[in-house]
Amino acid sequence: MLSLEEIVAALKEIVGPRFVSANPVDRINYQHTLAYGAFRSLPDVVVRVESGDDGRHPLCEILRFANEHRIPVVAKGGVGMGISSPLKGGILLDMLGMDKVLAVNPALQYVIAEGGASVYSIHYALREHGLMLPNYGSYGPAVIIGAMVNKGGVGYGMTRYGYIADLVIGLEVVLPDGRVVRLGALANDGTEFGPFQKWIHLPDLLGLFTLAAGSLGIISKVCLRAIEGRREWLHDYCYSFRRDQLEQVQEALLRLVKGEVVFDIHFTDRWQYHWPMEEGLYDEAKIPADGWFFLKTVLFARDSEELAYKERRMKTIYEERGGIEVAEIADKAMGAEAQRRGLHGWPDYHIMGPDGWCSTVVRHTGMFAVTSKMYPLTFLKEMYDLDEAAKRECGLWDAEHSPQHDSYVTRDLAIKEEYFVFYNPYDEQDVAKLRRWMGKVHEFCNKKGVIWTAPTLATKGPFPFERLGNLYDLIKEIKYLIDPNNILNPGALAQG
Numbered sequence: 147m148l149s150l151e152e153i154v155a156a157l158k159e160i161v162g163p164r165f166v167s168a169n170p171v172d173r174i175n176y177q178h179t180l181a182y183g184a185f186r187s188l189p190d191v192v193v194r195v196e197s198g199d200d201g202r203h204p205l206c207e208i209l210r211f212a213n214e215h216r217i218p219v220v221a222k223g224g225v226g227m228g229i230s231s232p233l234k235g236g237i238l239l240d241m242l243g244m245d246k247v248l249a250v251n252p253a254l255q256y257v258i259a260e261g262g263a264s265v266y267s268i269h270y271a272l273r274e275h276g277l278m279l280p281n282y283g284s285y286g287p288a289v290i291i292g293a294m295v296n297k298g299g300v301g302y303g304m305t306r307y308g309y310i311a312d313l314v315i316g317l318e319v320v321l322p323d324g325r326v327v328r329l330g331a332l333a334n335d336g337t338e339f340g341p342f343q344k345w346i347h348l349p350d351l352l353g354l355f356t357l358a359a360g361s362l363g364i365i366s367k368v369c370l371r372a373i374e375g376r377r378e379w380l381h382d383y384c385y386s387f388r389r390d391q392l393e394q395v396q397e398a399l400l401r402l403v404k405g406e407v408v409f410d411i412h413f414t415d416r417w418q419y420h421w422p423m424e425e426g427l428y429d430e431a432k433i434p435a436d437g438w439f440f441l442k443t444v445l446f447a448r449d450s451e452e453l454a455y456k457e458r459r460m461k462t463i464y465e466e467r468g469g470i471e472v473a474e475i476a477d478k479a480m481g482a483e484a485q486r487r488g489l490h491g492w493p494d495y496h497i498m499g500p501d502g503w504c505s506t507v508v509r510h511t512g513m514f515a516v517t518s519k520m521y522p523l524t525f526l527k528e529m530y531d532l533d534e535a536a537k538r539e540c541g542l543w544d545a546e547h548s549p550q551h552d553s554y555v556t557r558d559l560a561i562k563e564e565y566f567v568f569y570n571p572y573d574e575q576d577v578a579k580l581r582r583w584m585g586k587v588h589e590f591c592n593k594k595g596v597i598w599t600a601p602t603l604a605t606k607g608p609f610p611f612e613r614l615g616n617l618y619d620l621i622k623e624i625k626y627l628i629d630p631n632n633i634l635n636p637g638a639l640a641q642g
C-alpha cells in the first residue's frame with residue numbers, strides 16, 4: 147500500500163503539481179455540499195482534472211493508477227448534494243476543468259460537452275444556435291452535466307421532457323482500468339454520419355452510467371438532444387387553489403400532463419410565499435387570501451395560434467376545477483421581472499442569490515433540509531396529507547420552519563416532490579424535531595414505493611434495496627465486473 151506522500155507524488159507526476167492538494171483547508175472546502183453536515187468524510191487528496199484544447203485529459207492515467215493501488219476515487223461536480231462525499235476517503239476529482247462544449251449540431255439538434263461542463267454553459271452555447279435543452283433547473287451555474295446525468299437531475303421542462311438523463315443520447319466513459327468506452331450516439335463518432343441517435347445495433351448500455359452516482363465509470367463526454375427554443379416561446383402562468391381543493395389540483399395536473407399541453411408545471415404551497423410576502427416582494431392584495439396551492443405553469447408556443455390553443459386548454463382545465471389565475475406570482479417569480487435579473491433573459495428561477503425564494507426564507511428561518519423523491523401523481527393528495535400530519539406532529543408546521551413543498555410534475559404522470567423544512571442547526575431540539583420528521587417521511591415513503599432522488603440512496607435504510615430483489619444483486623455483479631477493486635465512489639450505492 148502506498149503512503150499518502152507517495153500517492154500525492156504520483157498524482158503530481160500525472161496532472162502537474164498545481165492540480166494536486168492534500169492541504170487540510172482544501173480538503174475541508176471540497177467536502178462542503180448542499181447536504182451540509184450530513185456527510186463529513188474528507189478526501190485524502192484533491193485532484194483538479196483539466197482538459198486541453200486538443201481534448202486531452204489525464205482521467206485514464208489517474209484511474210489506472212488508482213485502480214492499481216486500490217485507492218477510492220470520487221468525481222465531484224459543482225456544489226454537490228452529498229452524493230459526491232468521499233465516504234471512504236481517497237481521491238476527490240474536481241471535474242470543473244473538463245468544461246468544454248465541444249460541438250453543437252443545429253441540423254441534427256444535439257450538443258456534445260465534456261463531463262465537467264456546466265449545464266449553464268451548455269445552455270449558453272445552444273442559444274447561439276436558436277436551440278435549448280428543454281430542461282432548465284434552478285441551480286444557475288452551480289452544477290455540471292456529468293453530475294446531473296449521474297444524480298438524476300431535472301428542471302423546468304420536466305413535465306414534457308423528463309430527466310436530464312432522458313436527453314442523453316451518447317456518453318463517453320472512462321472505466322476504472324483506464325479504458326475509454328463510447329456508448330449510444332457517440333459510438334458512431336468518427337463515421338461520416340457521426341452521432342445522430344441513441345440506439346445502435348447492440349444492446350444499450352447508456353443506462354448503466356446514468357443515475358449511477360459515479361460508481362461505474364467517469365463520464366468524459368455527454369451527447370444531449372436539444373430542441374429549437376427561444377425565450378419568447380415560453381409563457382408563464384400561476385394558478386392557485388385552496389387547501390381543501392387538493393383533489394381538484396391532482397385531477398387538473400393529471401389532465402394537463404395527459405393532454406401534453408404544458409411544457410412544465412411546478413407545484414408549490416403557500417409556505418413558499420409566506421416570507422417573500424412578509425418582505426413585501428409580492429403585493430399581497432393580488433394573491434387570494436385563501437390560496438394554498440400554487441401551480442407555476444409554463445407553456446411552450448411558437449406563435450399566437452399555438453399559444454391561444456394551449457392557453458385555452460390550460461385555463462379550462464384549471465378553472466373548471468376551481469383554480470384562480472395569480473399573475474402576481476407568474477410575473478414576479480417566473481416571468482419578465484425574475485428573468486430581468488437572470489441569465490440573458492432566459493429562465494432562471496432564482497432558488498438562491500439575493501432574490502431567490504430560498505434565500506428569502508433562509509433569512510427568516512435557518513438552514514434547509516429536503517427529502518427528494520418521485521411518486522405517482524395519483525397519490526399527491528394522500529402524500530401531502532401524510533407529510534403535513536408528520537410535520538404537525540413534530541412541531542414543524544409553522545412559518546419559522548417554512549415546511550413547504552417545491553415539486554416538478556413529470557411526464558411519467560408522477561411528481562418529483564421536494565418536502566422542505568428549515569431549521570436551526572445550532573438548536574439540538576430543532577435538529578431532533580427534524581430528524582423525527584425525516585424518519586416518518588422515510589417510513590411512509592419507503593413502504594409505498596417512492597423512488598428516492600437525493601442525496602444518496604444509502605441514507606434511506608435497507609428497504610429501497612430489498613424491494614429491488616435480485617436486480618440489486620445483478621447490479622452488484624455488474625459493478626464487480628467493471629470495478630472489481632470497488633474504487634469508484636465506494637459506498638454510494640451500497641446498502642446500509
Ligand SMILES: Cc1cc2nc3c(=O)[nH]c(=O)nc-3n(C[C@H](O)[C@H](O)[C@H](O)COP(=O)(O)OP(=O)(O)OC[C@H]3O[C@@H](n4cnc5c(N)ncnc54)[C@H](O)[C@@H]3O)c2cc1C
Nearest residue numbers: 223224226227230261284289290292293296300359360365
Ligand atoms: C442551488 C441549487 C439548486 C438546485 N436546483 C435543482 C433543480 O431545480 N433541479 C434538479 O434536478 N436539481 C437541482 N439541484 C441539485 C442538482 O441536481 C445537483 O446538485 C446535481 O445534480 C449534482 O450535480 P453537482 O454538480 O452538484 O455534483 P455532485 O453532487 O458533486 O455529483 C453528483 C454525482 O455525480 C457524480 N459525478 C460528478 N461528475 C461526474 C462525472 N463526470 N462522471 C461520473 N460521475 C460524476 C458524483 O460522484 C456524484 O455521485 C440544485 C442544486 C443547487 C446547488
